[in-house]
Amino acid sequence: MQLAPYAAQQSSSRGRRFAEPTPQYRTDYQRDRDRIVHSSAFRRLEYKTQVFVNHEGDMFRTRLTHSIEVAQLSRSIARILELNEDLSETIALAHDLGHTPFGHAGQDALNACMKDYGGFEHNLQSLRTVDKLELRYADFPGLNLTFESREGILKHCSHKNARQLGDVGERFLKKQQAGLEAQIVNLADEIAYNNHDVDDGLRSGLITIEQLLDVDLFKEQFDIVQQQYPELNDRRQVHEIIRRMINRQVVDLIDTTKANLIQAQPDSIDSVRNHSVPLAHFSDAMKQMNQQLKRFLRTQMYAHYRVHRMSSKATHIIQQLFNAFLNDPQLLNPKYQQIVTQKEQHHAELGKARAVADYIAGMTDRYAIAEYAKIFNPTELT
Ligand code: MG
Numbered sequence: 001m002q003l004a005p006y007a008a009q010q011s012s013s014r015g016r017r018f019a020e021p022t023p024q025y026r027t028d029y030q031r032d033r034d035r036i037v038h039s040s041a042f043r044r045l046e047y048k049t050q051v052f053v054n055h056e057g058d059m060f061r062t063r064l065t066h067s068i069e070v071a072q073l074s075r076s077i078a079r080i081l082e083l084n085e086d087l088s089e090t091i092a093l094a095h096d097l098g099h100t101p102f103g104h105a106g107q108d109a110l111n112a113c114m115k116d117y118g119g120f121e122h123n124l125q126s127l128r129t130v131d132k133l134e135l136r137y138a139d140f141p142g143l144n145l146t147f148e149s150r151e152g153i154l155k156h157c158s159h160k161n162a163r164q165l166g167d168v169g170e171r172f173l174k175k176q177q178a179g180l181e182a183q184i185v186n187l188a189d190e191i192a193y194n195n196h197d198v199d200d201g202l203r204s205g206l207i208t209i210e211q212l213l214d215v216d217l218f219k220e221q222f223d224i225v226q227q228q229y230p231e232l233n234d235r236r237q238v239h240e241i242i243r244r245m246i247n248r249q250v251v252d253l254i255d256t257t258k259a260n261l262i263q264a265q266p267d268s269i270d271s272v273r274n275h276s277v278p279l280a281h282f283s284d285a286m287k288q289m290n291q292q293l294k295r296f297l298r299t300q301m302y303a304h305y306r307v308h309r310m311s312s313k314a315t316h317i318i319q320q321l322f323n324a325f326l327n328d329p330q331l332l333n334p335k336y337q338q339i340v341t342q343k344e345q346h347h348a349e350l351g352k353a354r355a356v357a358d359y360i361a362g363m364t365d366r367y368a369i370a371e372y373a374k375i376f377n378p379t380e381l382t
Contacts (some may be wrong), residue, residue, distance in 0.1 A: 002040065003083035006266040010181050013166070014147035018130075018140040028088035028146050035143040036090060039136070041097045041129045042067075047364030048096075050103045050198060051307060060200045062094050066192060068375060070095065073188035073250060078181060080254055081261070087181040091152035095185060098125025100361045101368040102314030104302075110317035110357055117353035125361055127154045129249075148269075152182030173270045181279035184253070191249045194293050195242050201301045202238055209238075215296045217289040221245050252286040295364060317372045318360060324375055326354045331375060332359065 003009060010027050023031045044063035061069075063345055071092035078088040096173040099122045101105035107122045114120040127150060145153075150168045155178075164170035171178065198218065201207040212218040221244040225237060232240065257280045266272045272279060279362055282290065289309040301307065324331055329340045329352070363371065373380045 001079075001080060001085070005083060005268060006261065006272050007082060007182060008084040008087045008181050008269050010146045016144050016146055018144050018278045020144065021140075029084060029090055029149065032088060032145045032149045033090040033093060034141070036094045036097075036130070039097075039130075039134045039143060041134060041362065042093065044362065045096060045099075045365050047366055048099055048101055048103075048118060051200065051302065052105065057269065059085065059203055062195045063099055066196065067093050067096055069175065069192040069196065070185065070189050073191055074181075074185045077184045077188060077250060077254060081180065081183050081184070081257060084142050085186065087148055087152065088185055090149045091182050091185045092188065094126060094145075094149070094153050095155070095189060096122075096126065097129045097153075098122045098127070098361060101363045102126075102311070102320065104319070105311035105314040106318055106368075109315040110322065110360060113319060113322040114353060114357050120357050120361070121161075122361075123155050124154075124157065125358075127165075131202075133185075133362070138376050145253055148181070151178050152185060155182070155186055156334065162297050171231075171273065175359070177275055177278050178273070180236075180257075180280055182279045184257075184352055187253055187280060187282065188292070189255075191246060194290065195246050195249075196306055197297050197301065198245075198293075199238065199242050200296070203235075205303050206304045212296070214291050215223060217245055217248070221248065224256075243284060246249075249282070249286060249290070252283050253280065256281060256283045256286075258380050317368055320376065321368065321372060322356060325359065326353060329356075331354075 008029070010029065013028060015027075022028065026034070042064075045067055048061055048063040049064060050061060050063060072091045074088040074092040075085050077083075078085040084117050100111075100120075105195065107120065111120040128146050129142075130153065131150065134143050135141060137144065147167060151171070152164070154168050157165070157169060157172045159173060163174035165168065177183065192203070198207075198212065202212075203207065209222070213222065221241045224244060225232065225240045229237070229240065260279045261282070264271075264275060266279065282286075325340075329337055332340060336355070336359050339359075340352055360368070
């Protein structure tokens with residue numbers, strides 16, 4: 001596979017934090033991807049959700065299927081732009097590893113709990129997961145991924161946190177960009193969740209086709225499908241619309257980015273990094289349509305009373321678990337008690353709170369619910 005000069009190349013990689021011999025039959029980026037697929041945080045994505053809680057039904061996206069969709073879109077786009085497909089896949093599969101249980105409600109609740117201890121941010125937690133929390137290898141903590149994978153996983157970062165992160169934090173202080181492989185994953189993530197939330201929203205009955213006709217991106221494809229298949233009015237109609245919406249966004253992203261590349265002529269990944277703005281983006285018209293769709297999802301779906309009711313329950317569970325563990329670490333399972341006590345010796349309260357946050361962030365939705373019941377439900381006797 002021919003790579004463009006602006007793609008991430010193994011030969012110019014900034015390497016791993018702990019030196020390792022090059023793999024025999026794989027590239028370093030393939031090895032990164034394989035390490036993610038074999039990690040325990042990756043398996044737990046199956047029981048973590050974005051909008052719906054896992055037990056609400058088997059048909060909805062989970063963080064695992066979402067990550068696979070993002071990887072599919074990223075690889076297709078990377079291939080067309082002659083970028084490093086393996087690196088894009090790696091970043092896509094890892095991008096949500098740091099998410100708490102219960103989607104954004106869980107993240108907001110944990111961030112509020114951690115207010116006095118440096119806060120909690122899921123994107124930073126994804127990096128922390130691959131750098132520190134996965135303990136599988138004898139010679140190093142974490143997965144020891146290449147710089148490019150780590151750089152791609154860390155999408156955004158405050159200056160305060162960036163200063164503590166060393167090499168991967170530098171670009172936020174110097175106002176540099178990530179490589180194009182990371183830029184396209186970021187946009188593939190947006191394409192994936194906007195469209196699958198429409199799909200899951202319709203399936204769950206939280207939103208209707210009639211409501212969606214106010215959204216230009218949807219209406220445009222609805223009319224095309226309606227004209228081509230006037231008799232179609234079931235799940236197949238929805239799928240025919242959504243697959244066209246995805247294609248429309250992907251093609252727009254590729255065309256716009258191609259034109260940017262022709263104009264900017266970056267000759268290496270470093271010239272991509274040093275460009276004043278990201279070279280991968282949608283056209284202005286598509287950006288506006290995307291914003292309209294997001295606004296619709298925010299007001300009609302994420303704020304729906306059924307979603308809100310679950311979010312409010314999720315907030316309560318996270319808060320209660322956090323307070324219980326922080327005030328009485330003996331409630332933790334012994335493996336974590338050990339970690340918390342070790343941290344306590346080093347950084348006192350701060351380390352203890354961070355260890356509790358790591359533990360809660362790693363939980364799946366159902367594990368958090370079960371743990372809550374074990375601690376607070378008097379009829380739960382085990
Ligand atoms: Mg995502």
